[in-house]
Amino acid sequence: MDRTGISVWEAVDIPHRKCLQWRFPARSIWVERVETEWHVLSLPERARDRSAYRRVVARSQKPASSEWRHYLHRAGGLMQPSPVLPDRPVVIRPDRALTLLPGQSTVFYLGIPVWFRLSAAGPRAARVFDEPLSVLTRTWFGDPVTGELCWGLATRLHHSLDSVDASVDCAICPLMIENESETDLDFQKICIHVENLSVFRGRERLWTNSLHAVFQGPDQVTQIEITHEPPGFEEGLVQVSDARQPAAGWSIRRTFGMLKYFTDF
């Protein structure tokens, strides 16, 4: 293997008649250049190994599958893999009930699974494909008439950066929450519009923009602000992908799910 850890996201020139494998904890991506085409295969990883690496393999060792996808792109050469955030909002369900008391504030570090994007670098840059690296559930946020389709993610709410594992397929989203209301803020779920966020690469970790939310009461609109600078938790962060839909923030009455929505029974 020629790259491990965070360096799997570096640009690479795929050798002629060779196949490249990006191996992530839950998925492997295989890419091969054949004349004017990119051949791509995405397979789930069943091993419990959490390692990530990139390696060059001979064409004879590539997996035989009918699910290889073919993309026509005349310019070969340098390929740029980049971590991008999912294409829909992510609803985060904490593993434990947590209540933020009135007047309190805190920072959570949320691990958002990233997608793998492969682009052809150079003067004829073009996006080849996007592929999720983890399986997220589908979920609905809001009432059945006006809500929105999201990805669901059950995760821990980390208060400290030390407890967050460095992972190449997750971007850490720092979320600062202030409870300015006079009521308790019960976290059952939090909807994060990840399509508005960029991804930054650090020494060991991937990051998203920081978020700042002010909760002013269950009947008030909650304003979520996006900090456009790289998060200040690590020096020398480099932006590796843009937001799918750039925005300054979003406001939504129910960013914090405090109610159990009806199931019609």
Add this chain to the structure above:
Amino acid sequence: MFFQQIVNWVHTLSPDVLTRGLRVAITAVLGLVLVRLLAVVTQRYLMRKSTLQRRMIVRKIIGYSGFVLVVLAVLGELGVKLTALLGAAGIVGIAVGFASQTSMSNIISGLFLISEKPFALGDVIRIGGTTGIIQSIDLLSIKIRTFDNLFVRIPNEKILSSEVTNITRFPIRRLDLVFQVDYGQDLLRVRNVLAEVARDNPWSLDEPEPVILFSEFKESGIEVLLGLWFAKDDFVSMKNSVMADVATRFDAEDIRFAHPRRTVQPDRPHRRAPSRNVAARTRATPR
């Protein structure tokens, strides 16, 4: 030869007739082009963000009323007195109105439908036994395309008096699977298996939560309802996958579906009371 005949015929016409003919032609052509242009400009620039249904209604209003205005202008150019024509049209209108009560009823129903908006272009609706995608909503009828690619026209009057189900009005739906499991099954295990089926299905939403309900004791088994929420576009994938998943998992877990059956249990053999004939024979037997 033919062209020469036309030229000769034109030469026989008086300049007055020629001028009038030219004006009629210009009025008709310019009028129709203007109507068309107005419709296009309205659609492209003024109603860019409107719904398909609203755009279609406005396009038809512009088209029909513009056509009537052009016809009236052409008739005016031809020297037809419009007041007399309109008077005659009123009388004819009353006669036609009496003769076409059904059409009028459909038109009025159409206006109600347009204002009430129970569905829009592209929605999937069910009326009676017909299910399909709405292709057009007109004053007299709506046209739908069924999933087996049939064209169905339904009069507005019938829609107004029928129960209409708009299947795709809301973004998510619930798929209810109702089946029976055999008596004697461990219901807790059945419930757990169904919960796993719901959790593992890639199309099923985890929120709103799936519904698992043991609804009734039936003749042959216990009726179970499995309700899974899904995004409305995923209906076919969802239904196929969840049916297959339930069958596969039940098979793997040795959970049996209930089938209609009748248990016949013969009485235990025992001494019966002698029948009357047997008793009579017994009495008649000489000792």
